[in-house]
Amino acid sequence: MTADERELRELRSAVREFLEAKSPEEAVRKLMESEPRFDTAVWAQAADQLRLPGLAIPEEYGGDGFGLVELGVVLEETGRALLCAPLFSTVVLAAQALLASGDREACARHLPGIAAGRTTAALAVAEDSGSWDPALISARAQPDGDGGWRIGGGKCFVIDGTTADLLLVVARTVAGPSLFAVDRQAPGLAAEPMETLDATRAMARLTLDGVPAVLVGTEGAAGRVMARVLDIASVGLAAEQAGGARRCLEASAEYARTRYQFGRPIGSFQAVKHKCADMLVQVELAEASAREAARLAAEDSPEFPVAAAVAHACCSRAYVFAAAENIQVHGGIGFTWEHPAHLYFRRAKSSQLLFGGPAVYHERLLDRLGI
Amino acid sequence: MADNTQDFAAEARRFLDAHVAKAPDPAAFTWGEGDDSTAYFSSLPPEEDREHVQRAREWQRIRHENGFGWITGPPEYGGRGLTPVHDLVYDAVEAEYDVPDTGVLSVVGLGMIGPTILAHAQPHLKDRWLPAMYRGDAIACQLFSEPGAGSDLASVATRAVREGDEWVLDGQKVWTSVAQHSQIGIALTRTNTDAPKHRGITAFLVPMDAPGVEVRPLRQMTGGADFNEVFLTGVRIPDDHRLGEVDGGWTVALTTLMNERATVGSEGAGPVGAALSPDRLSALMRATWTWDDRALRARLAELLVDAMATGHLNARAGRTLRAGVAPGPERSVSKLMYAQNLTRAAHFVSDVLGPRLIADTGRWGTYAWTELLLATPALRILGGTEEIMKNILAERVLGLPKEPVSTAAKEVRP
Numbered sequence: 164m165t166a167d168e169r170e171l172r173e174l175r176s177a178v179r180e181f182l183e184a185k186s187p188e189e190a191v192r193k194l195m196e197s198e199p200r201f202d203t204a205v206w207a208q209a210a211d212q213l214r215l216p217g218l219a220i221p222e223e224y225g226g227d228g229f230g231l232v233e234l235g236v237v238l239e240e241t242g243r244a245l246l247c248a249p250l251f252s253t254v255v256l257a258a259q260a261l262l263a264s265g266d267r268e269a270c271a272r273h274l275p276g277i278a279a280g281r282t283t284a285a286l287a288v289a290e291d292s293g294s295w296d297p298a299l300i301s302a303r304a305q306p307d308g309d310g311g312w313r314i315g316g317g318k319c320f321v322i323d324g325t326t327a328d329l330l331l332v333v334a335r336t337v338a339g340p341s342l343f344a345v346d347r348q349a350p351g352l353a354a355e356p357m358e359t360l361d362a363t364r365a366m367a368r369l370t371l372d373g374v375p376a377v378l379v380g381t382e383g384a385a386g387r388v389m390a391r392v393l394d395i396a397s398v399g400l401a402a403e404q405a406g407g408a409r410r411c412l413e414a415s416a417e418y419a420r421t422r423y424q425f426g427r428p429i430g431s432f433q434a435v436k437h438k439c440a441d442m443l444v445q446v447e448l449a450e451a452s453a454r455e456a457a458r459l460a461a462e463d464s465p466e467f468p469v470a471a472a473v474a475h476a477c478c479s480r481a482y483v484f485a486a487a488e489n490i491q492v493h494g495g496i497g498f499t500w501e502h503p504a505h506l507y508f509r510r511a512k513s514s515q516l517l518f519g520g521p522a523v524y525h526e527r528l529l530d531r532l533g534i
Numbered sequence: 535m536a537d538n539t540q541d542f543a544a545e546a547r548r549f550l551d552a553h554v555a556k557a558p559d560p561a562a563f564t565w566g567e568g569d570d571s572t573a574y575f576s577s578l579p580p581e582e583d584r585e586h587v588q589r590a591r592e593w594q595r596i597r598h599e600n601g602f603g604w605i606t607g608p609p610e611y612g613g614r615g616l617t618p619v620h621d622l623v624y625d626a627v628e629a630e631y632d633v634p635d636t637g638v639l640s641v642v643g644l645g646m647i648g649p650t651i652l653a654h655a656q657p658h659l660k661d662r663w664l665p666a667m668y669r670g671d672a673i674a675c676q677l678f679s680e681p682g683a684g685s686d687l688a689s690v691a692t693r694a695v696r697e698g699d700e701w702v703l704d705g706q707k708v709w710t711s712v713a714q715h716s717q718i719g720i721a722l723t724r725t726n727t728d729a730p731k732h733r734g735i736t737a738f739l740v741p742m743d744a745p746g747v748e749v750r751p752l753r754q755m756t757g758g759a760d761f762n763e764v765f766l767t768g769v770r771i772p773d774d775h776r777l778g779e780v781d782g783g784w785t786v787a788l789t790t791l792m793n794e795r796a797t798v799g800s801e802g803a804g805p806v807g808a809a810l811s812p813d814r815l816s817a818l819m820r821a822t823w824t825w826d827d828r829a830l831r832a833r834l835a836e837l838l839v840d841a842m843a844t845g846h847l848n849a850r851a852g853r854t855l856r857a858g859v860a861p862g863p864e865r866s867v868s869k870l871m872y873a874q875n876l877t878r879a880a881h882f883v884s885d886v887l888g889p890r891l892i893a894d895t896g897r898w899g900t901y902a903w904t905e906l907l908l909a910t911p912a913l914r915i916l917g918g919t920e921e922i923m924k925n926i927l928a929e930r931v932l933g934l935p936k937e938p939v940s941t942a943a944k945e946v947r948p
């Protein structure tokens with residue numbers, strides 16, 4: 164199903180209105196210093212009123228069956244508002260991993276709860292190095308002799324890993340990297356919060372000591388599954404980044420119009436004016452690349468993997484640039500804890516490096532282009 | 535609409551199949567084969583240049599005879615009366631074919647001057663010139679810039695003085711592209727020195743063979759002479775060749791400038807294809823053993839990210855147009871990025887080639903990149919400099935305050 168332009172605008176304004184009410188700056192600041200780092204009541208409302216968790220989950224699994232275009236609109240808005248909620252971990256990472264696994268039984272078991280907003284989920288891939296390359300992981304899974312599996316090892320950077328009800332873990336078997344489902348209550352599983360550069364995105368370190376697990380999809384298939392998930396997740400992240408970058412630009416332009424120095428609005432000084440224009444250029448490119456990639460995904464186009472890599476690189480750079488320049492345009496005020504500029508700077512930097520950073524995504528793009 | 539454009543695309547394909555060959559498949563690019571030119575400006579000797587212009591005129595005539603010469607134009611002037619979307623559809627189809635380069639006609643004349651004549655000229659001038667231009671018979675140029683009026687275009691000083699039913703023009707224009715091939719030009723002149731500078735300008739359509747019009751080639755840093763100085767000495771122009779109101783020429787100029795940005799920013803063919811082709815650039819890296827240089831690979835990736843994101847931006851502008859919304863001043867992003875993408879590409883290639891860019895070893899696809907390198911400074915200037923584009927973005931899109939006009943500058947101006 165795809166929404167038309169008018170429906171997308173309506174979706175955007177509904178989500179924006181909701182976030183202005185439920186995720187204003189004070190709320191974000193309070194949540195980023197509490198545990199869990201999200202408001203369960205707001206998450207429930209997002210599910211009940213806006214059906215956000217189920218938006219991009221197929222109807223057969225209890226969702227509304229939309230795709231990355233519609234999800235992208237939501238993520239632009241949540242990225243703009245720095246919403247603290249398990250949306251990215253649950254819907255973009257975990258649900259997409261389940262769908263990409265092709266395991267209908269696992270989907271039928273887990274997705275309806277996710278779509279309804281009752282289950283939150285996390286995807287645990289990276290370890291100490293932060294790499295999302297399944298070939299580089301060392302956590303291991305062994306058959307428990309009863310048709311089940313047991314996982315041993317450690318995971319890091321697991322978004323919402325201390326709160327997720329369901330953990331999808333990539334671990335190595337003799338057949339290669341494979342995807343497993345682990346229940347939050349499983350014996351041998353420990354999760355501790357990590358201190359994070361971006362406090363609005365909670366991350367955990369997991370220790371798995373012979374934790375019982377259920378294989379999702381086929382053994383050894385996690386490499387292929389993760390390639391697909393990373394394409395989708397990086398476009399989802401790109402939408403978040405474009406939304407955050409747009410917010411930084413708006414804040415800068417607003418300040419440049421109203422802050423006076425030397426008897427003039429600072430925006431009439433060309434050095435400031437051109438800084439804002441440079442931000443606008445980056446934001447326009449970021450939005451275009453994120454939205455085009457989402458559109459190509461919805462069309463199941465063979466150009467999607469390249470567009471996903473472009474969106475990831477373009478939006479990462481745009482957001483870091485806009486967030487950094489936003490502080491400069493604000494001068495001293497921009498460097499205070501009280502001003503929101505640093506929240507965006509932290510989110511921008513952390514998002515840029517989340518899936519490995521420039522060196523990784525540059526090679527990913529070249530690889531996609533066959534170079 | 536969808537069916538309509540599909541039929542239209544099919545019709546365009548039938549036309550092109552009957553007249554030209556398919557362009558070589560870019561995916562089938564082979565190092566060392568085909569044309570290795572990356573020239574944006576022609577550096578051909580005058581004789582060959584004229585042949586090139588002749589080929590352009592000929593192809594435009596064939597296009598026109600088959601209904602693709604002026605897709606959006608009103609039928610009374612030989613246009614097809616279709617929408618800008620049909621224009622985009624045709625461009626996309628034509629890009630698959632190996633057609634003669636018609637830049638000499640289209641970039642300035644059909645892209646900028648045609649729409650200006652259509653919007654502002656009297657009917658007899660439209661009758662006389664529009665069909666001729668779109669048939670490829672007449673080439674048009676933009677007589678705007680002067681030695682003292684570039685970015686500050688409203689400072690034009692070429693005078694036009696009224697004498698009965700005529701105006702007498704005196705002054706100098708500069709950097710006028712394709713003036714050497716043109717039959718007409720649109721000139722901005724000063725008709726009122728008492729009014730604020732924007733309000734004292736009048737626009738005229740100038741036949742380039744009128745007595746007193748003298749075109750002198752200006753050699754460019756690329757070696758060739760695509761642009762010119764144009765001297766206007768006592769040039770008599772009938773009042774009915776005036777475009778718009780007396781002292782109202784700034785409105786006319788804005789029509790041209792708006793179309794200028796759209797035309798320049800959306801250009802896709804020529805050196806862009808070669809300079810930003812992943813296959814071509816990676817083949818160059820292989821041929822120079824820089825294939826696994828990590829720093830160069832990262833730069834190549836960044837270059838392609840920008841080029842592809844700009845492509846996405848242009849594609850979206852096309853889609854917005856399809857939805858019936860005209861693109862706004864944010865299109866200056868495309869003009870800016872067009873120049874920057876090619877500039878970065880040229881400097882990237884120069885780092886890959888190293889000394890091979892200094893002198894011609896005769897090897898295919900190496901020294902040829904000097905052509906692009908030398909064109910890049912102009913791309914950042916023509917159609918509005920980077921600084922001017924950023925002013926437009928900041929003031930018209932972000933609503934930042936205009937540059938204050940300093941009183942000192944007012945006092946100094948003669």
Ligand SMILES: Cc1cc2nc3c(=O)[nH]c(=O)nc-3n(C[C@H](O)[C@H](O)[C@H](O)COP(=O)(O)OP(=O)(O)OC[C@H]3O[C@@H](n4cnc5c(N)ncnc54)[C@H](O)[C@@H]3O)c2cc1C
Nearest residue numbers: 676677678679684685686709710711912915916917919921
């Ligand atoms: C290849 C080529 C083809 C051209 N073809 C044509 C043509 O066909 N017809 C025509 O009329 N013109 C043509 N031009 C002229 C072109 O439009 C002007 O060169 C351009 O608008 C800049 O003006 P200028 O050269 O006088 O530079 P200037 O305006 O003197 O600018 C010099 C520098 O000052 C900066 N600057 C100026 N004003 C400001 C400001 N307000 N804020 C910040 N920085 C500023 C500029 O950005 C630039 O870096 C052509 C130019 C080139 C290079």
